[in-house]
Amino acid sequence: MKKIISKFGLLSILYTFCVASLFAGQKDSVKTKNTYPFCIKAGAGVYSRFILNDINFIHAKQVILHPEKICQGSFQYFVNKDIAISINAAYFHYTAAFTEDAQTSLDPATAAKMQKSYSRKNDFTSITLGSELTVVYDRIYETNRIVYFSFALGYGWLSGTGSVVVTEKDPNGTGATIVEPEQNFSLRTDKVKAHLSLVGIRGGKHLCWYAELGYGYKGILNGGLAYRF
Numbered sequence: 001m002k003k004i005i006s007k008f009g010l011l012s013i014l015y016t017f018c019v020a021s022l023f024a025g026q027k028d029s030v031k032t033k034n035t036y037p038f039c040i041k042a043g044a045g046v047y048s049r050f051i052l053n054d055i056n057f058i059h060a061k062q063v064i065l066h067p068e069k070i071c072q073g074s075f076q077y078f079v080n081k082d083i084a085i086s087i088n089a090a091y092f093h094y095t096a097a098f099t100e101d102a103q104t105s106l107d108p109a110t111a112a113k114m115q116k117s118y119s120r121k122n123d124f125t126s127i128t129l130g131s132e133l134t135v136v137y138d139r140i141y142e143t144n145r146i147v148y149f150s151f152a153l154g155y156g157w158l159s160g161t162g163s164v165v166v167t168e169k170d171p172n173g174t175g176a177t178i179v180e181p182e183q184n185f186s187l188r189t190d191k192v193k194a195h196l197s198l199v200g201i202r203g204g205k206h207l208c209w210y211a212e213l214g215y216g217y218k219g220i221l222n223g224g225l226a227y228r229f
Helices: 002-023 049-053 060-065
Strands: 038-046 069-078 083-106 113-139 146-169 176-178 183-203 207-216 221-228
Touching: 038 083, 038 207, 069 113, 069 221, 083 146, 113 183, 146 207
Parallel strands: none
Antiparallel strands: 038 069, 038 221, 069 083, 083 113, 113 146, 146 176, 146 183, 183 207, 207 221
């Protein structure tokens, strides 16, 4: 899995810069000047790479129905009307509690089938600081909307705690017995993180809205408000 993710990151960087070179000098569907070179963005996202990578550990149903909410913000500067660079930050605090069933086993004393289940509680906090390159595909004719893609590279810190309680019960419902004491663990990592927004759209003149579809530390779906000046 780590090799696949590493290859994805390298391909994302290559894709971003190739397309940047291709589109940067082309004409837009509407002529425009770089009138407002600065932009402040604030928004939220869901389904970060960390959560999706650990979906089997955290529990797929829990992740899909109750995704983490990633708060994010950035300060953006348009070098010209097609290319912008920015610094950004992303933060999320994720808690989850769920129970999942595991394999059945035979009780050596009674030779009866027993069902194991795991009750988990997780609590994670993540902070990422990064820089981002944005390239405008086009400006939609006679509107203030632009279509773009971006690639971000940052450094993130993640810490958290969790616990697991293993129970064993008769599938016929005769009760439950704790077969292992509660296990507690802690997690603390820091590493380089990436985010690729395959497509984004922003609308508005000064006070704007934006929405993006991508993969990485900002989430598969993210959007919010922006102010250009």
